[in-house]
Amino acid sequence: MRSPLPTAVAAVALSATLLTSCSTDSGTAEATTTDSATPRLALSYDGGVLVLDAQSLDVVGSAEVDGFTRLNPAGDDRHVLVSTGNSFTALDTTEPALTDVTFEAKTPGHVVRHDGKTVLFDDGTGLVRVFDPAGLSEGTPDTTEFTTPEAHHGVAVELSDGSLLTTVGNEDERTGIVVLDRDRREIVRNEDCPGVHGEAVAADETVVVGCQNGLLIYRDGVITKVTSPDPYGRIGNQAGDEDSPMILGDYKTDPDAELERPERVSLTDTVTGQLTLVDLGTSYTFRSLGRAPHGEALVLGTDGAVHVIDPNTKAVSRTVDVLDPWTEPDKWQSPRPALYVQDHTAYATDPAHRRIHAIDLDTWTVSGQADLPETPNEITGVTG
Numbered sequence: 001m002r003s004p005l006p007t008a009v010a011a012v013a014l015s016a017t018l019l020t021s022c023s024t025d026s027g028t029a030e031a032t033t034t035d036s037a038t039p040r041l042a043l044s045y046d047g048g049v050l051v052l053d054a055q056s057l058d059v060v061g062s063a064e065v066d067g068f069t070r071l072n073p074a075g076d077d078r079h080v081l082v083s084t085g086n087s088f089t090a091l092d093t094t095e096p097a098l099t100d101v102t103f104e105a106k107t108p109g110h111v112v113r114h115d116g117k118t119v120l121f122d123d124g125t126g127l128v129r130v131f132d133p134a135g136l137s138e139g140t141p142d143t144t145e146f147t148t149p150e151a152h153h154g155v156a157v158e159l160s161d162g163s164l165l166t167t168v169g170n171e172d173e174r175t176g177i178v179v180l181d182r183d184r185r186e187i188v189r190n191e192d193c194p195g196v197h198g199e200a201v202a203a204d205e206t207v208v209v210g211c212q213n214g215l216l217i218y219r220d221g222v223i224t225k226v227t228s229p230d231p232y233g234r235i236g237n238q239a240g241d242e243d244s245p246m247i248l249g250d251y252k253t254d255p256d257a258e259l260e261r262p263e264r265v266s267l268t269d270t271v272t273g274q275l276t277l278v279d280l281g282t283s284y285t286f287r288s289l290g291r292a293p294h295g296e297a298l299v300l301g302t303d304g305a306v307h308v309i310d311p312n313t314k315a316v317s318r319t320v321d322v323l324d325p326w327t328e329p330d331k332w333q334s335p336r337p338a339l340y341v342q343d344h345t346a347y348a349t350d351p352a353h354r355r356i357h358a359i360d361l362d363t364w365t366v367s368g369q370a371d372l373p374e375t376p377n378e379i380t381g382v383t384g
Helices: 133-138
Strands: 042-045 048-053 059-067 070-073 079-083 085-093 097-104 106-113 117-122 125-133 144-147 156-158 162-168 174-180 185-188 197-200 206-211 215-220 222-227 246-249 264-269 275-279 289-291 297-299 307-311 315-321 338-343 345-350 353-361 365-369 378-381
Touching: 042 070, 059 097, 070 106, 070 378, 079 097, 079 106, 079 133, 079 378, 085 106, 106 156, 106 197, 117 156, 125 162, 174 215, 185 222, 197 246, 246 297, 264 297, 264 345, 289 338, 297 338, 315 365, 338 378, 345 378
Parallel strands: none
Antiparallel strands: 042 048, 042 378, 048 059, 070 079, 079 085, 085 097, 106 117, 117 125, 125 144, 156 162, 162 174, 174 185, 197 206, 206 215, 215 222, 246 264, 264 275, 289 297, 297 307, 307 315, 338 345, 345 353, 353 365
């Protein structure tokens, strides 16, 4: 079933295969010429990645990929980085096809985009690579590199002055963050952040990372700790807006739970440090968080609705029914509904019915939906 959106762009689907050695074959299949400014969506599934026209929701291409796949925008509004077992590989969404641009990694982790730079973190080695994504269409770009003292599941952000914020940890524990100047000399650190995980950038180039007992906020050379109201109040996933001082985060309170299904989210003012808990009345997952173009916080609940939180009142202002109620799977790699925001449209995947839904964030209505040939897992996109 499809409710078309304006400006459909037709294209012939083509496939590309990512070999187990991480070499690529972009293939020679012919495709209809497309406008390079066409917004695209990329959806992972068991065995590959689908590429959709973000306006018509038509499938315009696919790429076969072995193993569990993660997706992130590469930062140039055209490519998506496909993370597999031992590499980050660029997928050209315009062709669409996998490219020969590959960054080898022992354990590919977080990808962060900020101020025209893309930062890759290799959890297996602690290697941080920074590059300008503008030249991805011409080949593998030059990178600057830094290696953390010990490998860990971490994240890094390069700021506009060339300074680098990275997490601190090892294979046993993660404790905080350190900020290094452009010559990689230490500026400041804070290790009062057990289980540090995730990052988001807010207004005025403020960087936030989550802890098992709150958040760390870095701004203008100073790190501030925001403490959760509960002894264990884990904020491990965040959604930021670089035009807003507010950060949306998840919020878990049971340190012993194998799978906690929280019904509250956190909303933190990075200027005042005020942390507010918002009760949704439904659970959600780490793929449920997003931000609307006017700063609203969005949460896709297991009740099937998108819950809209007003950043000023810090309360749910409206809900948009999108999906049937669903249950979070036990394994985090398993498909579950995911929320992705691009410009003035939010997209919600529906693995149970192999569908994708579009929500107009100006009218707060479901503006389109389409059936998919595969069961979607992760979703991301590019503006073209």
